[in-house]
Amino acid sequence: SCRQRQRLEKPRTAITTSAALIALLVVSTPTCSDGFLFQRAKKTHHLIRPPLIAPKPKVAQQETCRSFPGVVSSSASSSIPPSTAVEQDATTSRNGQDTTAVTNVAGMATSVDVSSTLRPWQSLLTRMGLMSFILGMCIALPVTLLPQKLMYKYGFLIKTRVQKEEWALATGTFCARWLLRLIPFCRITTYSHFHPNPPASVWVCNHTSMLDVFLLLAADRQARGNTRRRIKIVYWKQLESNPVTKLLFRQAGFIPVQMAANEHGEENDYDRSSFKKLLKDAKQAFADGFDIGILPEGQLNPTPEQGLLPVFSGAFTMAKMSRRPVQMLSMKGAHDLWHPVHGMHCVKRHVQLRVYPYQFRFQSSPDFVKTFSDVVGHFAMHGTDLPEEDMGPLVAKSMMTAEDGAKMKKKKSSGKE
8 A cells, every 4th residue: 555655665765865965975075085984094103203403313203194083194204314304205195196294304294185165065064064073972971971970979980089080081082082983074184293101291272163172182092192191171161151061171170260251352351369279270180190281372263374362371380380391282274164253164174283292391481472373373374384494493492491591591690790
């Protein structure tokens, strides 16, 4: 009968529609010619490399440009000869098209494969993927974190505060990484740096999108390796108005800072009475085996292609008081997916993440502001590192130890006398 035929045709129609949508998504992505979307990138071994200013390095390091999630991309590694700047090109053939990633003596990113602007229907599908990713995080985080909260409350498996925070951070990283693999609405290219025994550090990064934290969580293992120290991020207290972010941030031990609500372009009005607790929490985080992550711009930057917003020196103050080095991250392209002003307009879907290998020890806050603006700002604008002739002096100056700074001050004072 007609009714029986309709009942049989409904599942077939649903399956056909789902298959058509998946095929349309694959065809619409700019990386469809790069191979199957879920194919994993090739693994490479990473060795530690001495600083750029070392005259005769004895250990070689590999810096890798890898695309995430799972899209095969070019990988570039640099082995450092004594006191020379040698460029190496690593080329990967993509269905007859060659794409080259270039690194120099410092493993710098000097050429990247930048995706083109999306067409309207591609933008729509990317926006749908982005919304699905956010919805997935809103479901996955409570489902995985609430049981851990109960386990900590009743002392089952999770018995200490540090364990609770480590589990929450690992869970957030796992959810973000695998949801991005399952819903590949964007492609993250990471310029990785793996340290076998990383020191406790203050990490700083530019800030362009509400996606920044989740993209950093998703790409953290691929960017900094399995030996990395977990990062506790300093965040705006008002973000706790969202119950999902409140659950993740509090359970992971992220550090809040009080600030009055403001619009883009307005100055930040911090509650300075909260700074004392901020420094106390940061000191405790270092003691517990965590690193601290700070976004020195203080608010979302809607125009990173024109440079960074005014940079605050709080990261320098924290690093100086805790006697920890400053390490830098730089991100480009997240605002093309979720813009601070225009929302989810999804102009492009290619995000780049750069992990700098240098451990900076600044002597003053102006040095920190200048170095961060030049190094991170240049990558945020162009997707490439500063030229070596500009990067070298900044690195040489900022990587001096406190003892070197004291010796220089003594020399200056003796010269005046």
